Amino acid sequence: MESPDATGSGPERQQPDESAPAAGGAGWQRVRESPSLAEAYRSIPVAKGPWWRKLMAFAGPGYLVAVGYMDPGNWATSIAGGSSFGYTLLFVILLSNLMAVLLQGLAAKLGIVTGRDLAQACRDHYSPPVNFVLWVLCEIAIAATDLAEVIGSAIALNLLFGIPIAWGVGITAVDVLIVLFLQHKGFRLLEAIVIVLIATIGIGFLFEIIRSRPEFGAVMAGFIPTREILANPRMLYIGIGILGATVMPHNLYLHSSVVQTRRYDETTEGRREAVRYAFADSTIALSLALFINAAILIVAAAAFHTTGRHDVAEIQDAYLLLTPLLGGGASAVFAIALLASGQNSTLTGTLAGQIVMEGFLNIRIRPWLRRLITRGIAIIPAAIVAILYGESGTAQLLIFSQVILSLQLSFAVVPLVMFTSEKEKMGEFANGPVVKTLAYAVTALIVVLNAWLLMQTFFEWTA
Numbered sequence: 001m002e003s004p005d006a007t008g009s010g011p012e013r014q015q016p017d018e019s020a021p022a023a024g025g026a027g028w029q030r031v032r033e034s035p036s037l038a039e040a041y042r043s044i045p046v047a048k049g050p051w052w053r054k055l056m057a058f059a060g061p062g063y064l065v066a067v068g069y070m071d072p073g074n075w076a077t078s079i080a081g082g083s084s085f086g087y088t089l090l091f092v093i094l095l096s097n098l099m100a101v102l103l104q105g106l107a108a109k110l111g112i113v114t115g116r117d118l119a120q121a122c123r124d125h126y127s128p129p130v131n132f133v134l135w136v137l138c139e140i141a142i143a144a145t146d147l148a149e150v151i152g153s154a155i156a157l158n159l160l161f162g163i164p165i166a167w168g169v170g171i172t173a174v175d176v177l178i179v180l181f182l183q184h185k186g187f188r189l190l191e192a193i194v195i196v197l198i199a200t201i202g203i204g205f206l207f208e209i210i211r212s213r214p215e216f217g218a219v220m221a222g223f224i225p226t227r228e229i230l231a232n233p234r235m236l237y238i239g240i241g242i243l244g245a246t247v248m249p250h251n252l253y254l255h256s257s258v259v260q261t262r263r264y265d266e267t268t269e270g271r272r273e274a275v276r277y278a279f280a281d282s283t284i285a286l287s288l289a290l291f292i293n294a295a296i297l298i299v300a301a302a303a304f305h306t307t308g309r310h311d312v313a314e315i316q317d318a319y320l321l322l323t324p325l326l327g328g329g330a331s332a333v334f335a336i337a338l339l340a341s342g343q344n345s346t347l348t349g350t351l352a353g354q355i356v357m358e359g360f361l362n363i364r365i366r367p368w369l370r371r372l373i374t375r376g377i378a379i380i381p382a383a384i385v386a387i388l389y390g391e392s393g394t395a396q397l398l399i400f401s402q403v404i405l406s407l408q409l410s411f412a413v414v415p416l417v418m419f420t421s422e423k424e425k426m427g428e429f430a431n432g433p434v435v436k437t438l439a440y441a442v443t444a445l446i447v448v449l450n451a452w453l454l455m456q457t458f459f460e461w462t463a
Contacts, residue, residue: 035260036117036358037351040187042263046274058277060191061258062285063198064348065104068248069097069289070201071145071345072152072338075315077241078293082300083312085235087214087222090294092239094223097290099442100247101283103413104255106420106431106439108278111256112264112271113429114419118256118412119359121419134411135360141249141408142353144401147381149349151401152315153342159319159335172346187261190347197344202288204337205295211326212302219298240449247446248405249412250352255282256416257355268428275429406450410443417443 035041044060047053081089111117116124119138123131154168163171229235264274303325304312312318315338322330358364417439423430431439 035115036120036257036355037261040258040261042260043187044261045263046265054273054277055280058262058274058281059284060188060195060281061108061255061261061278062104062282063191063195063288064258064351065251065255065282066198066285066289067194067344067348068145068251068254069100069286070198070292070341071248072148072155072315072342074242074293075152075296075338075341077238078296079300079312079315079318081238081242082297082302083304083318084238084310085232086301086305087218087298088226088228088235089239089242090219090222090297091225092229092242093290093293093297096243096247097286097293099243099446100289101286102435102438102442103247103252103416104282104286105279106416107252107255108259108282109275109426109429110416110420111259112274112278113426115260115266116256117260117355117359118253118416118419119356121256121425122415123360123362125415125419131360134415135356137408137411138249138253138356138360139353141405141412142349142356144404144408145248145250145345145352146349148401149342149345152338153346155315156335156339156342159316160332160339172342178343187258194344194347197340198285198288198292200340201292201337201344202295204333204340205292205299207333208299208322208326208330209295209302211330212299214298214302222301240452243446243449247409247413249409250349250356252412252416253355253359254348254352257359258351271429409450410447413443413446 044057046057078093081092107118110121114121119135122134126134150169150172153172154163154165157163157168157171158165229239259274259278262274262278264270299322300312300318303322304310304318307325309321312321319331319334322334323332354364417431417436419425420429421431421436421439
C-alpha cells in the first residue's frame with residue numbers, strides 16, 4: 001500500500017478548521033492532500049457558453065449513480081411485487097426514486113462545496129475508531145453489492161448461453177481487466193460505456209412493455225398511494241424490500257466524489273452553478289432509473305399477475321415464462337438487459353470501493369489489487385452456494401445481499417444529512433429549513449423501514 005502523499009504532489013483538499021468560515025469552504029482550510037480518484041480529479045473541463053453546453057459537460061456522474069438503482073438486486077423485488085400485486089407497488093418505486101433524487105443531490109452538493117467526498121468528510125468529523133467501523137460497514141455493503149452483480153451476471157450467462165451458474169460466477173472475474181482498461185482510457189469513456197449499457201437496459205424493457213401491452217389506466221393508478229400497501233403485511237414487506245434495494249449506500253460515497261471530476265470554478269458562484277447542474281444531471285439519470293425499475297414491475301404485472309401467475313418471484317422463473325406469454329425474443333431481451341445491468345454495476349462498484357478506502361483510511365492500494373480483493377470476497381461465497389445449492393441457493397443469496405445493504409444504509413445517510421445541514425461545514429450552501437426537514441424525514445423513514453425489514457427477515461429465517 002502507498003500513501004496518497006507519497007509523491008509529494010497532488011490536488012489540494014480541505015481539512016477542518018475552527019477559524020471563521022470562508023465562502024463555500026465553510027470553516028475548512030485547504031491543505032496538500034490527494035482527493036479520491038486522483039487520476040480523474042478535475043480532469044473534465046466545463047464548457048463556457050449556453051446552459052445546454054454546461055449541462056452536457058456535467059452529464060455523466062448521475063448516470064454512474066443511477067446504475068445502482070437498477071442493478072440485479074432490484075430485479076427480484078420488482079418482479080415479486082408485480083407478479084403478486086399487479087401495479088399497486090409502483091407508488092413505492094416512485095417514492096424510492098424521489099428519496100434518491102434528494103439524497104444524491106445532497107451527496108453531490110457535499111462534494112462540490114467542501115471539496116471532499118462523504119468518506120473523507122466522515123474521517124474529518126469522527127474519531128478513528130468510529131471511522132474504522134464506518135469503513136468496515138461500507139466495505140461489507142460494497143461486497144454485498146458486488147455479490148448481487150456476480151450472481152446477476154452469472155444468471156444472465158446461464159440464461160443466454162446455458163453456462164452453469166458456478167462457471168458463470170468464475171467468468172465474472174474477467175471483468176477486473178475490463179474495468180482497469182477503461183479507467184486508464186479516461187473517465188469520459190467510462191461514463192460513456194455506462195450510458196450505453198443503461199440505454200441497452202432501457203431499450204430492452206421498452207420492448208418488453210410493448211410486448212406485454214399493459215393497461216395504461218391501471219399503470220397510472222399504480223402510482224397513486226393506497227391504504228392497502230400498509231394494510232397487507234406481505235405487500236408492505238415487498239414494498240419495504242423495494243425501498244431497501246433502491247437507495248444504495250455506496251452511491252452516496254460515489255456521487256460525492258465523481259462530481260469532483262469536473263473542472264468548475266472554485267468560487268461561490270462557480271460552486272453554486274456546479275451544484276445546480278450536478279443536481280440536474282442526477283435527476284435526469286435517476287428518472288431513467290425510475291423508468292427501468294417501474295418497467296420491470298409493469299412487465300411482471302402485465303405478463304404474470306394478469307394471467308394468474310402470482311407466484312413468480314425469481315429472475316430465472318421470469319425468464320422462462322416471458323417467451324411463452326409474450327412471444328419470441330422476450331426472454332432473450334430480458335437476459336441481455338440483466339447482463340448489461342450486472343456489468344454496469346461492476347464498473348461503479350469498483351469506483352466506490354476505491355473511494356471509501358482512500359477516504360476513510362487515507363491510503364491507496366493498486367487498483368488491480370483493490371478490485372481483486374473486492375471481487376474475491378463476492379465470488380467465493382457465490383461459487384460455494386452455486387456449487388452446493390444451485391439456482392435456488394443463489395436466489396436466496398441475492399436476497400441476503402439486499403438485506404446487508406439495508407443494514408448499512410443508515411450509516412451513510414445520517415452523516416450525509418447531518419454534514420450538509422451544518423453551516424460550519426457548508427456555509428451558505430447548508431440545507432435550508434425545507435430541505436433539512438425533508439432530508440431528516442427521509443432519513444427517519446429509511447432507518448425505521450429498514451429496521452423493520454431486517455427484523456422481519458430475521459424472524460423469517462429463524463422460523
